[in-house]
Amino acid sequence: MTDPQSNPVLSIETLTKDYPGVRAVDKVSFSIFRGTVHCLVGENGAGKSTLVKMLTGALQPTSGMMKVNGLTYAPSSPGNARKAGIATLFQELHVVDELSVQENLTLGMERSRFGFLMKSDLDDRVVRTLAAIEPTIDPSARVSTLSAAQKQIVEIARAASSGASIIIMDEPTAALSEREVERLFSVIRRLRETDVTVIYISHKLDEIFSLGDAVTVLRDGKHIATKPLSDVAGRAELIKMMIGRSVFQNHIQRPSVPQEAVLVAKGLTNHLLKDVSFHINRGEIVGFYGLVGAGKTEIARALFGADKVSGSISFNGHVVGRSPKASIVSGIALVPEERRTQGLFTSLSIRRNISVMNIRRLSARGIFRASGEKAAAIEYVRKLNIATDSIEKPAEKLSGGNQQKVVLSKCLFAAADLLLLDEPTRGVDVGAKTEIYDTIRRLADTGTSIAVFSSELEEVLGICDRVFLLFAGSLEAEITNGPDVDAAHILDVVNGGMRRVKK
Amino acid sequence: MTVPAQAKAKLAHDRRTSDETFITLLVVCVAIGLFIVASFFVPNFFQLLNMLNLVTNNWAIITLGVGVTFLLVSGHFDLSVGGIVALSGVLAVWLSQSVNGANALSTGLGLPYWLALIGAIGGALAVGGLNALFVVRFRIPSIIVTLGTMMLARGIAEVITQGSQRNTNLPDNFGLLGNMPLFGTSIRLPIVFMVILIVVAIFIEKKTVFGRLTYWIGTNSVASKLSGIDNDRHLTHLYLFSAAIAGTVGILLASEFKSGFSSRGTLMEFDALVIALLGGVAIAGGFGSVVGMFFGALSLAIVTSAATGLTLSPDWQFILKAIAVFLAIMTQTWARAQRNR
DSSP states (O other): OOOGGGOEEEEEEEEEEEETTEEEEEEEEEEEETTOEEEEEOOTTSSHHHHHHHHTTSSOOSEEEEEETTEEEOOSSHHHHHHTTEEEEOSSOOOOTTSBHHHHHHTTOOOEETTEEOOOHHHHHHHHHHHHHOTTSOTTSBGGGSOHHHHHHHHHHHHHHTTOSEEEEESTTTTOOHHHHHHHHHHHHHHHHTTOEEEEEOSOHHHHHHHOSEEEEEETTEEEEEEEGGGSOHHHHHHHHHHOSGGGTTOOOOOOOOOOEEEEEEEEESSSOOSEEEEEETTOEEEEEOOTTSSHHHHHHHHHTSSOOEEEEEETTEEOOSOHHHHHHTTEEEEOSOIIIIIOOTTSBHHHHHTGGGTGGGEETTEEOHHHHHHHHHHHHHHTTOOOSOTTSBGGGSOHHHHHHHHHHHHHHTTOSEEEEESTTTTOOHHHHHHHHHHHHHHHHTTOEEEEEESOHHHHHHHOSEEEEEETTEEEEEEEOOTTOOHHHHHHHHTTHHHHHHO | OOOOHHHHHHHHOOSSOOHHHHHHHHHHHHHHHHHHHHHHHSTTOSOHHHHHHHHHTTHHHHHHHHHHHHHHHTTOOOOOHHHHHHHHHHHHHHHHSOSOOSSGGGOOOOOOHHHHHHHHHHHHHHHHHHHHIIIIISOOOHHHHHHHHHHHHHHHHHHHHTTSEEOSSOOGGGGHHHHOBOTTSSOBHHHHHHHHHHHHHHHHHHHBHHHHHHHHHHHOHHHHHHTTOOHHHHHHHHHHHHHHHHHHHHHHHHHHHTSEETTTTTTHHHHHHHHHHHTTOOTTSSOOOHHHHHHHHHHHHHHHHHHHHTTOOGGGHHHHHHHHHHHHHHHHHHHHHHHTO
C-alpha cells in the first residue's frame, strides 16, 4: 500500500457555511485518507450535520472547497454526490421490505430492454459484495425477515456495490441493540479492508474508540483538531476538545431554595426508563440532561400523564400522571418537544393559542369569555415580548422563537406550579433564547418549579440549579450546578461512564 | 407595564379580517351572486315565495349539515346520517304500528307514539355511539367507520320494512309533527326546528367552550390533548349530537309522509357533506362555520332549482352539483392562497 498520508481521498479546504446571522461552519479544513474510518464528533450545534449536508450536496457552501481524489468536488445535488462515489447512510432505513435482499441491492440499477428486465453481471457483483462483507445474509431472503442491523448492512452493501468509495454514516447505531452494533462494526471493518472510506458520525464516544482510525472534532462551527485516535489520550481528552473551557460563563448562581419537595417521582419504569426516582423542590430549576434516546422526553411525558409508566408520581401530596387534563388541573404544564406538531395550533391566532390550557378561567357555565381571552393574549404578548403587530396573527406566521414564546405563554396562562420544558430552545434564535431563559429564572424566583429537559449541556448548566444525568433510560447521577462544575465528568456520565466503573 | 394605551389598543385590533370571516363573506357573496344571475335568466325566479322555497325544500339536508359541519371542523367525517334518517323513521313507524295488522308489514309493536319516538331516537343514538366507539376507542379512520354504520343503519331499516315500506295501521296523530302548520302560515314544524337548530349551533360555535374545543381538536389533535383537552369525550359528544339530529330528521320525515321507508335519506349524507364543503368548511378540519354551510346549501339549491326552471331535465342535477363543487372548492383554495401570499 502507498503511504496513506500522501493520498487523501477527501480533503476539505476552508469550507464555510453562513446562515442569516449565524456561521454554522467556519473555515474548516482537514483531510480524510483512503481505507480509514474517520469519526466526526462535536456537541449538538457544532456544525457536523451542516458539514455532512455540504458533502452530500444537500447544501451549497458559502465559500471554500472540497476535493475528492485530488479533483475539485462541488456537488449540486445528492445525485451528484453519488456519481462522485459518496454514499450516505441515514438513521432511517431505506430498504423495501417486500423485495428480496438481492432485488434491494440492484434497486434502481436494473438493466432493461423495452421495459423487460435483463439479466446482467450486476446481480453477480452485488452478491459477491454482500458475501464479502456479511456472508450470513441470504441474498434470496425477503428483507422483511431481516433484523434492523441486517437491513442496515444491506444498505451498506448497496452503497458499496454501486461503486461508492466514501460512505457517510450518520448515527447508524441509534436504533440497534448492543449485539447488532457489534455485527455492524465487523461489517464496517471488513469494508475498510476493501479500501472503502467511512465517515462515521456518532455521539457515542465508546463506538468512536473501538471503530475509528482518525477523529475530527468540531466546536461552534470551528475545526478544533484532526488526529489519529491512537494519539488521543482517552475519552477525557476527546471530551475536553468537544466542550472547550469558556462555554459556561453565563451561569447565574441563584439563591438556594428551601428543601421543600413539590414533586416526588419513585421508580418510574417503562419500555425505556429503568427505575427512575427523584424529587423537585419549590422554586427550583432542575435539568435533565442526556443524549438522544436517554429518556428525557419519556420522563417529561410521564410526569405530565401523556404516557403510561409504572411507579409513583406525587405532586403536592396528590397522585398525578393519569392524563394531561388531570395534570393541568393539579398544576403541571408541559412545553412539548415538537413545537409545531405538539405544542402549537399553527393555523389559529396567537389569541386562540394562549387561552387553550386554562379554559376554566375563561368560561362560566360553558360560555366562553372572549374579552378575558383577548386581555390574556395582550398581557402575554407584552410580558414575553412576542414580536407581532396583532394578537390575531396566525401562529404559523411567527418565527421559531416567537412561536416558542406562544407555547410558553400557553403554559404560563395555565398558572402551573410546575413547568416541564422539553427542549425549550430548540430551533430558537439567540435573542429569544436569552429572553426565554430570563422568563424561566423570573418564574422560579416567584416560586414556580421548573424542569428543563435538554440535550444541550450549555443550556442545562446555564440555567439549572440541579442537574440529573441520564444514560440509556436510567438516572445515573445528580449534580449541584455551580461555577466549578466539571463538564468533562458530565459528558463522561451521559456516555455511560458510570457503567464502566461498576463493571 | 409602561406600554402606552395606544399600543395596547393596536395589538388587540386587527384591520385584516380573519380567514374565517373572509371565507364566510365569500360564500355569502357567491350565493347572492348566483341568485341575482338566476333571477335574470329564469322566469319567475325573483319572488319571495321562491326564495323561501329554496330554504324550506332543503330543510332536511341543512339540518343534517349542522352535525356534519361540527364533525368536519373537528377533523372527522359522518357519512352515517343518511342511514340514520332511514333507521329512525322506520323505527318510529314500526314501534307505533298496532299489533293486529293484516300482514307482517302492517303489524308493529303497538307502543304509544311518544315511546316510539324515544325508541327511534335511541336507535339513532346507538348508531352514533357505535361511530364514537370505533373512532375514539379503536382509532379507525372515521370515513371507514361511518361508511360501515351508514350501511348498517340502512340495512336494519331494510330488514324491518322487508325492503319496502310500512305505512298502515299508524296512530292518528302520527302525521302531526311533520305537517303541523305554525303561525297560521305555510311554515311547518320541521322548518322551525331547522331555524332554531341553526341559531343554537351558531351560538355554540361562537360563544361556548364546546365550540372552541371543536376548533382546537380539528386544528391539531395532538396539541389539544397535550393542552388538557379530552379529545375522546368531545368526539363522542359530537357523534351523539349528529346522530340525534339525524334521528330527529328521520322522525319528522316519516311523520310528513306517514310512512317508514328504508330508502329514505339515500345520498343525504353526501349532500350534507357537499353543502358543508361549498360553505367553506375545510375537509382536513379546524376551519369552517355553520353560517357558511347554510349559504353553501343556498348556492346549491339556487343552481339546481334554476336548472329546473330552465327546463333542464332533472337528469342533469348530478352533473350540475359536480360542477358547483369543483368551482366552489377551487375558488376557495385560490382565494385563500391569494390572501396568504
